[in-house]
Amino acid sequence: MTPTLEHTYACTFPTLATEQRPTIPAESRVTWVNEPLAQELGLDAAWLATNNGLAWLTGGSAETYALAYSGFQFGQLSPVLGDGRAHLVGELPLPGAELGASGNPTQPRVDLHLKGSGLTNFSRPGSDGKAPLSAVWREVVIGESLHALGVPTSRALAVIETGEYIRRRSPMPEPAGILVRVASSHLRVGTFQYAQLTEGEELRKNLVNYALTRHYPHLNAENPLDLLRAVSKQQAQLVAHWMSLGFVHGVLNTDNVSISGQAIDFGPCAFIDGFSRDAVYSSIDRQGRYKYRNQPGVTQWNLARFAETLLDLIDDDPNKAVHLATDVLAEFEETYQDACTRLFAAKLGIDLGESADGQTLDKVAAFIEKTLDLAGEKTLDFTGFFRALTDDAEVQNSEKLQSLLGQEPAETWLAELNRLRAETGASPEKSYQLMQGNNPVYIPRNLTLDAALRKVETGDAEPIQRLIEAVRNPYTRVVGNEDLEQAPDSSRFFTSFCGT
Template identity: 45%
Template sequence: MSAALQGTVVLNGHFAHEFPELSIAWTGEPTPEPTLLVLNTRLASELGLDVDFLRSAEGLGLLTGTTVPEGATPVAQGYAGHQFGSYSPRLGDGRALLMGELRGPDGTLHDLHLKGSGRTPFSRGGDGRAAMGPMLREYLVSEAMNALGIPTTRALAVVATGTTIRRDTPLPGAVLARVASSHLRVGSFQYARAHGDVDLLRRLADHAIARLHPGAATAEHPYRALFDAVVAAQAQLVAQWMLVGFVHGVMNTDNMTISGETIDYGPCAFMDGFDPAALYSSIDAEGRYAYRNQPVIAEWNLARFAEALLPLLDDDEDQAVEVAMSSLGSFRDQYSSAWSAGMRGKLGLVAADVGAPEANTVVDDVIALLQQHGVDYTSFFRRLGAAARGNNSPVRSLFADTAAYDAWAAGWTALGPDADLMDRTNPAYIPRNHLVEEALAAATAGDMEPFGELLDAVTDPYRERPGLERHAAGAPEDFGPYRTYCGT
């Protein structure tokens, strides 16, 4: 079933009707005074959505889940998951709705999904609402990730609801509307497996293949090919996180997508000073999801995905386990290759005549250098582009011990780094934590200007512009330890 929005775009409920076992029909809670805070007009146009309609009362109803287009079937999706290593057989969208699927002008399907739209049957005691700050954070960071070329859900809009929600203090409520290739997660397959319904598991896998990894359909063993495709996508994704210094913060299995897109920007942050143990989540007491652990956790999550898929990999369980282990064994090599290639790009070392041993040594040594001196990660690589052109002063100024930098730089310079490549690879602007907090505090108080300025910088991250110098600078010394919260 479908519904036309302004007679141009179709919103269908394919997932809702195909998988009633994994969804519960639901609508958003009333919003007494919906106010559009930010609208991604470029994304709306790419999706074929009428911007004027989205700004209208009916459009705001769609963006908050309170107005359901005729024929659409909004649902709360059910899924399971390992949260901080502990398995929960029934999680699901406790404050979110899948409004339906949009088919863009190019024929590509996208989920339209809301976050903060109110309680659902999966809320588990929560209020189902979201505060304005965390929703604006997800908008800001997900759009920054997209601009960096990292697969991610996209933010379409944030709408203030006119309600006050209770956290540690009263906060203004808001709903985030986001789009993705799909909201299928490892936890979706865990949920199907937990129900012991192999037919449901097979239908879900077929849906994932058709929607996300169509090449697997023609493989000799389609379900193994699906698993291989997800392993490859996640190896690439996590390598990209590591290369830009991004720390997700909550890598539970219900936050790992089958599409290979980054999802759920809760207690996330970008590193300031390089620190492998960087951790920003207020609830991660053991550091399970620290920066350095992200590749290991991704592999662990994929092992849980493999466990869910076992009945589809082979009728004989022992053989299915062998198949899964063989495929999972490729993750480390794929991740390492992606990370190494990316790091060489950051250092400008991709010329055909660059010897592998020398380049590998330079890469290994730069990580040790950054760790030893706690140098600002983003600033170091961006300023290194000037050093490749012969101006070492900007990057040397980051080091109290310039001799250590000079010793490393001598070997790096000898390899002939490509400065133009470095400028295209290393961003000048990321969502720096102190600026994010400044922008969110101002927005919560009614001033969206700092948010807009920061959003403008991070969505065009490689082009340095006058007037944005503070957006390229590291955190002030008095910023202190940074902690973020999941917002529930």
């Protein structure tokens, strides 16, 4: 039986979702299906790869929509953005969900969304609405990696090859593809900005209620402050995850900040190889606005722009509304710092538990800063450094760390680390357990991923499939995958591109 898709958002907010048909060339075929994700969603992976599955994934004869939103792009407001190369196919209720009636957003659901699926009313002049196949696969790999590392994220369900060729990075044409992705929703900070610019108070109240009902049903569905606080908390925890993994999103515009707290729209993103707090990879971020060290501050800035869209709904008195929203936004820093300290503590084998007092947290946070300073001074491989700490703990020596830091710095640093472990009551076994579960062996190394993407353009998908299998099991070392553990020597020259 064909799975049922619904449209609670598009039907509730027709001015925010314009009916648009995707462009699916006749030669299109599904060349990859995310079998684990399909199983989670209650879908038959084999059926999705058939012609009927392709028709369902791309909307068939049913309604599909392009979503409207605004966005502060590199600090400058673009009043009208929207899905210029994407289409919402529908909302898929999750299997076993019993929280609401069919067609009600209280029933847990995900969006099925296409990227690279052709022109819409929101397409920019000169756009073709297409996506290079390499950019599609990049989002597949990054999404699977983040998911396996415990980061809330959108994920790819399928890859469609269209048989077309388009031009992007060079005069030479490259194969095009369509990404079929799944997200909790595609409500963004930019969605609320668009509604503020174009719609009245009643619709915006309903939008707040919809967002709360769909993503935070345990909260008061009529309180915009509750929504601001929930989104702020989720975003603080999301960015803390990124920082603990050395992940640089690359384009933290407000249209790329999701209300659900998932990572979305990661195009020119990268994991840091040689550590620097100023790491920036995107070819279009020439001023380093979205560099590694700036991600928490930029996210808080984006949340302030979100708060501005809610002020008249928070209170009729503008001064009171600003005061209330400011108090909520002030909680971001504490939430972020607590989450970041706990994540890095686990990477260091420090057991903070749930009851660590403020003094202990401050002491650990200071040591984390010292550790990152050291990593930056020596341009250490971020992932490799923390994994070396894990491997040394397994064999109870400091050989790898001494080779990275030098004997005396390694001994001094380790002595302070061991004091903190002792103060928090972490046994050697507990420390190793924490590190083993928080320091990956495999991430998508930038040049390794880039080389695999160049192969997939020629029709050779083996390297990309191998990389996906590795990042899906990031903490388990596999014999034969040694080349995936280290960054190639020329990684410091890597620049990422927004292929779509």
